[in-house]
Amino acid sequence: MQIAHDSYMYEMIRSELTDILGEDYVVTRDADRFGHSVDYYWVPEMWHDRGMETPKPDFILYPGSAEDVSRILKLANHYHIPVTPWGGGSGSQGGALPIYGGIILDMKRMNKFLGIDKEACTVTCQTGLIAKHLEWRCNKEGYSTMHLPASISCATIGGFLAHRGTGVLSTKYGKIEDMVMSLQVVTPTGDIINTLPVPRHASGPDLTMLFLGSEGTLGVITQVTLKVHPVPEAREFRAYIFKDFHTAMSAGAELMRSRLQPCAIRLYDETETKTHVSKVFGINLDKGAYLVFGFDGRKDIVACQMKYAREIMEDKYHGQDLGSKGGEYWWENKYKFFYPPFMFHLPQAFGTLDTVATFSNIEKVYHAMKKVVNDNYPQARFIGHFSHWYDWGCMLYARFIFEGKDVPSDPREAVALYNRVWDLAIRAAIANGGVINEHHGVGLKLGHLMKDLYGTAMPVLEGIKKQLDPNNIMNPGKLGFKGA
C-alpha cells in the first residue's frame, strides 16, 4: 500500500475500517505492526536479528464474523489494498507476512467453538481459534481432533487449513485436509460461500480442496467443520534402533504395507539420531537409526497390532528393541524438540526442507537432497526424519543447519546463501519424485519454485486465482502468484 501514514487518505481508509469493525479492532500501534512483521520464517527472524527493518502492515484488523471479513474485502477491492490473513504467526514459509503492507486480517477474534455433533463425530468452530484451545475443548467432552502438530500451542485452525498442515498422529488420522468436512469461505470479492456439507460425493469438483492450501490467496476461510474422534482407550508406543537408515526405512514401509494402521511412525536418520534424539532424550544413541511407532484404540486391538508390528521390526528387520518406555518417552517429549534451546536458533541458519514421495522414491529423494547440500555446502549439516507415513510413501523432514560462524554477517548475503540451499535441495527433491513441500506450505519462501513443480499446470492455478481475485488483493506475492 503506497499511502503515506500522514496523508488524509490514510485517515479516510482508517475511518471506513473503523466504521466496519469499531475502534478497538482497527489497530495501528507500532508494537502490533512489528508483531505482524516477523513470523517463524528464518529470513524475517534473521533480518530483525541484524537490526534491519521488516515490512509492516498499515492496518491490523480483527474481524468478528464472516460478514466483517466480507465488508473488509469489498473495501480492499475498492481501494486495491493488499490483504494478508494472519492466524497464530507460527508459519515457517513467510505465508502471512505483509510484504506489500496494507491490511493484516488477524483472525484470532473469530475464535468461537460452535459445538460437537456427537452423532457424526464432528466439531464446528471459527477458524481463528488457537488449535490447542480447540483440542482442550474437545478433550473435555471426550473427543480429540487428533491433529497434534508442534505448533498446536500457537497456530490457529485457519492456519492449518490454509497450508494443509499435519500433526504427529497423521499416519492414522490423516493430514488436516483429510479431517475437513466442510468450510465457510469469504471469497476475495466478499461473497460468503459454503462448500458441500460432506467431503465424499459425486457432485462435481470439490471446492473444499480448492481452498485448502490456498494460503489466503483465494479467500479467507472463516469457519470449518472437522472430524473428531473419541479419546482412545489405549495408546502405546515402541522404539527400535536399526543398524542403518535404509533398514529402518524398510521396516517402516513394511509396517505401512501390512495395513496394521499405526497412529504414528517416526524414523530419524543416523545423524539426527546421534545429534538430536540423543540430546533431547538425554540418552546415548551413538550408532544406527531410531524408529518409533505407536497404535491407539481399543486396548485389546492395540495389543494385537503391536504384536504383529513387533514381528516385523524384530524378526524381519532385526531392530534392537528399546521397549515401550523408549517409545513412550518420545511421545511424552515430542514437542520438546521445538522448545528453546533444543530448537535451532540464530545465529544459526536453518531450514526444514520437508517433502513427500512414494516408498519407491523416498530414499532417492533423501539421498539426492543430502548430496546436493553436502556437495555444495560441506560446512552445512543435513539431518532428516520421516514422520508422516501413508499407505504409499512417507514424508521426509529434512533440515539443513549452518552454524553461526558459517553464516555471512551481511544480511543480504545471508539471504542469498539461504535461498541457494533451498533452490538446490528442493529441485533435487522434485527431480526424484518429491514435491516442494509436505505440510508447511509454500508462502513467500517457495513461491518461485511453484512453476518448477507444476509446469504446464501452473497457468490453471493462475487462472483460478485471476477469476476469484480480479484485483489481486489477497496475499499477493505468495504461492507463486504475482505480487501487488
Added chain:
Amino acid sequence: MNIDNFTDAIKNCRFCFMCRHLSGIGNVSFSEADTPRVRASLLYGVTLCPDNLANPDLIDTLYRSDLSAACRTNCVSHYDENGLNLAARRDIVALGKAPEAVAKLAKKLAKNANWQISGKGDVLYFEDDYTAAAKTIAPAFDKLMKAAKVAYRTVKGGGLGKALYILGYEKEAKAMAKAFADLVNKSGAKTLVVSNPAAYDAMVNDYPAFGLKLKAKVVHSSEFIASLKLKFKSAGQLYYLPSDFLKNYNPGYAGPEKLLKALKAKLLPFGTNDEESYTCGEGAVVLPALYPELVKKLAKYIAERADNPKTDKIAVASPYTRIYLAKEGKLNVLSLEELAAACLA
C-alpha cells in the same frame, strides 16, 4: 540496563511460539504484541537501539501484560519472559519514560503506608488493601481464629511495596518494604499471615532480594488455617482457581491444596486445562487501575469457561481474583477463608 540480566529470555523467547496459548492478555486482546514472543522481540530491538525503549507503544505493551508467569511455568526450560518484562519496566522508570497514569499511580502507592496494628497475640495478620476491599475475607479469617482460639493482631492501612515493584519503581518499593519489615520486626510477631498471595510472594521472594529479613515466619492464610486442625464439614463439590503468585511464582507451594484437603473438597476441573491463568491479571497487581477494560475481558474469558456460570461454586486463593471475578465475571466466587469459615463444623 536491567534487561541485560535477561538475555536468555530475550534470545530464546523472541522467536518461540510454544506458550502463545497461555498468554492471558493475548487471548483477550488477540494482539500478537501481547505475547512473550513479540515482547521479547521488541526488547531485543531495545538491545540494538536503546532509544526504542522510549516508544510509547512498546511501553504500553509491557505495562498491559498480566504477568501471570504461566509461560515460565509451562516452558520446558522455564525461560523468564515475566522477569524480563519487570526488568524492562524498571528501565523505563529509570529512563523517566513511565506513562503518566503509571507515574501517578506510583506516587499514590508510595504514600499508602499508614499501617496500624491492633489486637493481641504472636500471630500478625496482614490485611492488605485487596483483602480489605473484598470485605468478607478478614471477617471469615476472624471467625476461624476465634474457632481455633488463636489470638492475633491485625496490621492494615497500606501496601508493602509489591505494586511499586511491579510498576518498575524499585527504589520506592524497597523503601516501603523496609518500613513495613521494620514495623513487622518491631511488633515481635512470630508468624505473619497473609491472605493476598502477592503479599506472600513479596515477603518470601522480593524482600530477601532487597536484603530485608523478616523475623516472623510468613505463611499464606490457607496454610495457616490448615495447620489449626479445626473440624470442618465437607466443602462438597467445587472448582478451585489457583493464584499466579502461589502457583507460578512459588512453584511447589501447596498451602491452598492442604486446606482444600482438610475441607474434604471434591474438586472439579475448571474450564478445559490447568495451564492457563484464571486470575483476571493477579500477577500485574494493579492492572484494574491502568487497564480496567482488559480486566473485564479477562473476567469474561474465565466466566465463559465455567460449566454453569450461575451456580458453580468457585474458590480462589487471591482476594484480587475474588473481587474481579465476582464483579466483572458475575461468578459465585469465594475466598479460601470464606470457604473454610462456612465449613466450620
